[in-house]
Amino acid sequence: MSIKDLFKFKRRKNLEQAKPSQELISEQELSELWAQCPSCKTTIYTTELKANLMVCTKCEHHFRISSYDRIEQMIDADTWEEINGSIKPTDALNFVDLKPYPESIIGAKKKSGATEAIVTGIGKINGLETAFGVMEFGFLGGSMGSVVGERIARLAETAIQKKLPVVLISTSGGARMHEGLLSLMQMAKTSSALLALKKHKLLFISVLTDPTYGGVSASFAMLGDIIMAEPKAKIGFAGPRVIEETIRQKLPKDFQTSEYLLKHGQIDLVVSRKELKKTLAQLIKMHK
Amino acid sequence: MNKNTFVLDFEKPLFALLNEINKLEEATDKQKCADLIEGLKKQFYDLRERIYSNLTAHQRLQIARHPERPYTLDFIKGLGENWIELHGNRTGADDEAIVGGLLELEPNLTVVIVGTEKGHNIKEKQRRNFGMPQPSGYQKALRLFKHAETFEMPIITLIDTPGAYPGLEAEANGQSWAIAKNIQEMANLTVPVIAVITGEGGSGGALALGVANKVLMFENSVYSVISPEGCAAILWRTRDKAASAANALKITAKELLEIGLIDEIIPESAGGAHADYLQTTANLKTALQKHLGILKTKSKEELRAERILKFRNYGIFTQ
Ligand SMILES: [Zn+2]
Numbered sequence: 001m002s003i004k005d006l007f008k009f010k011r012r013k014n015l016e017q018a019k020p021s022q023e024l025i026s027e028q029e030l031s032e033l034w035a036q037c038p039s040c041k042t043t044i045y046t047t048e049l050k051a052n053l054m055v056c057t058k059c060e061h062h063f064r065i066s067s068y069d070r071i072e073q074m075i076d077a078d079t080w081e082e083i084n085g086s087i088k089p090t091d092a093l094n095f096v097d098l099k100p101y102p103e104s105i106i107g108a109k110k111k112s113g114a115t116e117a118i119v120t121g122i123g124k125i126n127g128l129e130t131a132f133g134v135m136e137f138g139f140l141g142g143s144m145g146s147v148v149g150e151r152i153a154r155l156a157e158t159a160i161q162k163k164l165p166v167v168l169i170s171t172s173g174g175a176r177m178h179e180g181l182l183s184l185m186q187m188a189k190t191s192s193a194l195l196a197l198k199k200h201k202l203l204f205i206s207v208l209t210d211p212t213y214g215g216v217s218a219s220f221a222m223l224g225d226i227i228m229a230e231p232k233a234k235i236g237f238a239g240p241r242v243i244e245e246t247i248r249q250k251l252p253k254d255f256q257t258s259e260y261l262l263k264h265g266q267i268d269l270v271v272s273r274k275e276l277k278k279t280l281a282q283l284i285k286m287h288k
Numbered sequence: 289m290n291k292n293t294f295v296l297d298f299e300k301p302l303f304a305l306l307n308e309i310n311k312l313e314e315a316t317d318k319q320k321c322a323d324l325i326e327g328l329k330k331q332f333y334d335l336r337e338r339i340y341s342n343l344t345a346h347q348r349l350q351i352a353r354h355p356e357r358p359y360t361l362d363f364i365k366g367l368g369e370n371w372i373e374l375h376g377n378r379t380g381a382d383d384e385a386i387v388g389g390l391l392e393l394e395p396n397l398t399v400v401i402v403g404t405e406k407g408h409n410i411k412e413k414q415r416r417n418f419g420m421p422q423p424s425g426y427q428k429a430l431r432l433f434k435h436a437e438t439f440e441m442p443i444i445t446l447i448d449t450p451g452a453y454p455g456l457e458a459e460a461n462g463q464s465w466a467i468a469k470n471i472q473e474m475a476n477l478t479v480p481v482i483a484v485i486t487g488e489g490g491s492g493g494a495l496a497l498g499v500a501n502k503v504l505m506f507e508n509s510v511y512s513v514i515s516p517e518g519c520a521a522i523l524w525r526t527r528d529k530a531a532s533a534a535n536a537l538k539i540t541a542k543e544l545l546e547i548g549l550i551d552e553i554i555p556e557s558a559g560g561a562h563a564d565y566l567q568t569t570a571n572l573k574t575a576l577q578k579h580l581g582i583l584k585t586k587s588k589e590e591l592r593a594e595r596i597l598k599f600r601n602y603g604i605f606t607q
């Protein structure tokens with residue numbers, strides 16, 4: 001962020017304070033223009049942040065990003081073709097908590113702009129055609145229900161038909177409670193669908209991003225031939241609060257971070273967002 | 289009649305009756321009240337039948353967690369002959385939350401049994417970590433599955449766990465990977481696999497032993513993506529709504545059979561599995577023999593492909 005930008009921001013603030021009735025810019029517009037880094041608290045101009053792939057220009061904190069922003073970052077322009085977008089969730093159990101599940105789905109669609117907690121399709125990574133899936137944390141916490149399972153299984157099947165490598169980028173709180181045991185079964189469904197890739201010598205790269213937990217980390221996300229994670233992403237099976245309540249002790253500061261997993265032999269690589277596309281392309285090329 | 293010492297809330301009227309019967313039977317003039325005793329016994333059986341045929345999901349959850357419910361080692365005693373327990377993951381640990389070994393289910397039918405074990409007294413519970421496995425437990429299970437495959441033995445898993453252990457070391461040692469690996473490897477096995485939810489089928493920790501050709505559930509067992517308490521805490525923002533969550537999640541054998549996620553319900557003895565181990569174990573054995581009989585006619589590739597397809601088809605969505 002340049003000094004000039006900061007000055008502009010301050011002046012705008014001052015104007016607002018002086019004339020609250022004549023706002024030059026709304027609260028919402030302001031938050032669209034600026035973002036605060038949750039890690040170092042620096043205020044960053046959104047366009048600048050976007051240009052830096054949503055990584056803090058000061059402390060390298062990787063912001064959580066939407067599935068479509070991720071596709072834009074990872075897939076070559078004009079090569080993306082979404083598949084199985086017409087597979088939609090349904091309320092199989094008539095699940096009602098504080099509100100009915102169908103209402104939660106409508107809310108999640110509005111909030112995320114995605115039709116489910118994963119977007120799948122075919123696109124090119126530095127010219128290399130790939131079966132690609134990105135989870136959407138904005139859609140009910142990236143939770144895996146029937147649709148996520150089905151879209152992943154079909155992506156794997158498409159990859160086999162077209163002889164393509166598979167890349168899945170995960171971010172999820174775990175299995176979706178609203179679909180009960182059906183959600184748990186998606187762990188088995190995705191894991192065995194991806195198993196079929198091995199027989200065809202097709203590479204599966206799993207990329208873990210912040211956060212990846214529960215039924216997603218304990219299934220397909222940990223079954224990549226190569227597993228990588230973005231820096232400082234939180235990844236684990238059980239959530240830290242549940243663990244603290246169980247063992248009644250404080251957890252180490254780096255617990256369940258990408259770096260912690262790397263140190264404990266659970267993932268192959270920690271790769272910064274700026275290096276991610278290049279690294280994926282290189283690995284795919286090496287396995288052709 | 290139940291000989292249990294732990295009484296669930298909704299069983300209280302039942303045990304009040306039982307107390308009365310016991311008192312009368314111990315009395316010196318027992319002969320005189322023979323008719324009264326008979327009458328009370330009939331009342332007891334009628335009431336037990338009435339209570340146990342109208343259970344809510346939350347009541348079944350309590351039965352599934354009954355501390356005197358039979359666990360894997362209890363079942364093994366009545367299931368066959370010559371049990372030999374096998375230990376260890378071969379890389380440094382023997383997680384006793386999971387037991388496994390060889391059993392002659394019939395004179396010429398050796399099976400590999402792998403099950404979670406909660407333990408019945410406090411010392412056993414601690415040793416078994418309340419039936420919550422560590423990654424090393426899942427690795428031990430997988431090693432035994434591979435053993436079964438090598439020697440072409442059917443695999444039976446008995447599942448009763450609150451879930452995989454949420455601990456620091458469990459995470460450091462790769463709980464996620466251990467579960468994921470088991471799920472994937474189980475799908476790929478070429479021998480018959482039957483999984484039985486005997487008590488609590490707790491989430492991923494249960495599924496890591498649950499990818500089978502046939503999935504059976506005891507009448508009062510539950511199988512859930514998350515504990516009703518955990519679900520209530522997240523979606524209702526209070527653990528007190530566990531009964532509502534238990535209803536919403538559809539965790540009972542009957543509901544899961546209707547949705548098509550399990551293959552058969554194994555009846556328990558009257559008054560629940562904890563009331564009569566022998567009868568419950570006999571029911572288990574009958575179900576296992578029936579399904580093993582069907583599965584033994586299938587080729588290795590059929591067993592593998594059918595299992596994968598079974599799980600491939602799970603999911604309800606629109607298109
Ligand atoms: Zn920062």
